[in-house]
Amino acid sequence: MTSFxxxxxxxxxxxxxxxxxxxxxxxxxxxxxxxxxxxxARRLGMSRASLTRVTRTLVDHGFVAEGASELRGATGxxxxxxxxxxxxxxxxxxxxxxxxxxxxxxxxxxNVLTSHDxxxxxxxxxxxxxxxxxxxxxxxxxxxxxxxxxxxLPGDVTDAEGRQVVAQSVFxxxxxxxxxxxxxxxxxxxxxxxxxxxxxxxxxxxxxxxAGFDSMALLTVGAGVGLGLVVDxxxxxxxxxxxxxxxxxLVDSNGPICGQGHRGCVSAYLPNGSIVASLRTPGLDYEAVxxxxxxxxxxAMAAFGDAGRALGVLVxxxxxxxxxxxxxxxxxxxxxxxxxxxxxxxxxEAHRHPYGAPITFDIQPFEFGEWARAGxxxxxxxxxxx
Numbered sequence: 001m002t003s004f005x006x007x008x009x010x011x012x013x014x015x016x017x018x019x020x021x022x023x024x025x026x027x028x029x030x031x032x033x034x035x036x037x038x039x040x041a042r043r044l045g046m047s048r049a050s051l052t053r054v055t056r057t058l059v060d061h062g063f064v065a066e067g068a069s070e071l072r073g074a075t076g077x078x079x080x081x082x083x084x085x086x087x088x089x090x091x092x093x094x095x096x097x098x099x100x101x102x103x104x105x106x107x108x109x110x111n112v113l114t115s116h117d118x119x120x121x122x123x124x125x126x127x128x129x130x131x132x133x134x135x136x137x138x139x140x141x142x143x144x145x146x147x148x149x150x151x152x153l154p155g156d157v158t159d160a161e162g163r164q165v166v167a168q169s170v171f172x173x174x175x176x177x178x179x180x181x182x183x184x185x186x187x188x189x190x191x192x193x194x195x196x197x198x199x200x201x202x203x204x205x206x207x208x209x210x211a212g213f214d215s216m217a218l219l220t221v222g223a224g225v226g227l228g229l230v231v232d233x234x235x236x237x238x239x240x241x242x243x244x245x246x247x248x249x250l251v252d253s254n255g256p257i258c259g260q261g262h263r264g265c266v267s268a269y270l271p272n273g274s275i276v277a278s279l280r281t282p283g284l285d286y287e288a289v290x291x292x293x294x295x296x297x298x299x300a301m302a303a304f305g306d307a308g309r310a311l312g313v314l315v316x317x318x319x320x321x322x323x324x325x326x327x328x329x330x331x332x333x334x335x336x337x338x339x340x341x342x343x344x345x346x347x348x349e350a351h352r353h354p355y356g357a358p359i360t361f362d363i364q365p366f367e368f369g370e371w372a373r374a375g376x377x378x379x380x381x382x383x384x385x386x
Contacts, residue, residue, distance in 0.1 A: 015147050067081045091105065095196060096172065104373045106373060150377065150379035167240075214325065249317065266313070275303045278299075289303065290339070317351065
């Protein structure tokens with residue numbers, strides 16, 4: 001499996017040229033919080049003297065500050081803690097959907113400083129680049145230290161000779177688009193692009209419910225079904241940017257046919273549109289079907305029951321395949337986890353390996369602004385080359 005590493009443009013410099021160990025030390029503090037020099041040295045396998053030189057560089061660049069002393073470990077001696085200075089840099093994150101642009105500016109620790117959203121004027125690549133540029137200029141007026149940008153979007157993003165290329169985005173109608181390069185030219189700062197589910201997985205792995213775990217899986221349910229994986233502390237992309245495709249896994253060979261012609265797959269049951277379509281009632285949207293199910297409408301509850309069984313099959317399959325420390329479920333379709341709780345549990349029990357570890361999952365509230373924050377985390381990770 002290929003791990004996620006976003007290319008960095010050395011020509012743009014508000015971010016200094018840090019060495020590999022310096023980047024690792026800063027990552028330790030970002031992900032795991034304040035630590036003493038001895039703790040960081042132990043985690044990185046360095047001598048304390050060597051780490052002192054590394055942390056001096058981070059302090060000189062304003063990334064790290066020395067804090068109060070406190071007792072650490074069993075020695076009984078207080079240790080001076082190092083912590084990240086959140087205000088050291090700002091980052092722009094963008095999330096594109098087929099009809100909207102969501103943006104956020106975060107500090108170095110991924111705290112959102114401001115957010116913005118607006119309809120996408122056009123799916124034309126040049127128009128999208130121009131609109132991102134306008135949003136950047138508007139937000140930069142209040143945050144002039146924006147160092148880098150990250151763009152999360154639905155689709156396959158691959159590395160082509162050091163360039164990140166949107167190989168395909170069905171929702172945007174794009175094919176082989178060098179979005180990062182085009183936006184970099186417009187903004188004048190380093191820009192990274194990545195699949196939105198992998199971006200969100202990376203954000204949760206560093207700054208969310210997956211912080212500190214070496215393995216995790218993130219399932220998104222909504223307009224589509226996505227899966228992000230962390231293995232050995234790295235977000236997995238696959239050889240062609242197409243890893244973790246589970247949306248057409250078989251659930252029931254006698255089930256309905258999905259939009260791609262597969263019978264009884266996950267996409268025939270679980271996406272919001274499939275739940276709505278199963279009621280065969282003109283004029284309904286997803287929110288209306290959710291309301292019907294909560295009011296115990298038989299057809300709506302049956303549709304969510306089928307969706308819940310599909311989600312349970314997916315959760316069990318992910319657990320059986322990779323045995324992650326944590327499984328996270330999110331997306332604008334997470335009402336299924338409330339309405340079809342029993343069906344999910346029954347499907348997990350039916351499909352999980354009989355000798356597997358108990359399966360628990362973490363249901364996270366969903367907002368599109370969180371995907372924009374994930375774009376900013378993509379920019380942070382790019383600066384650190386993770």
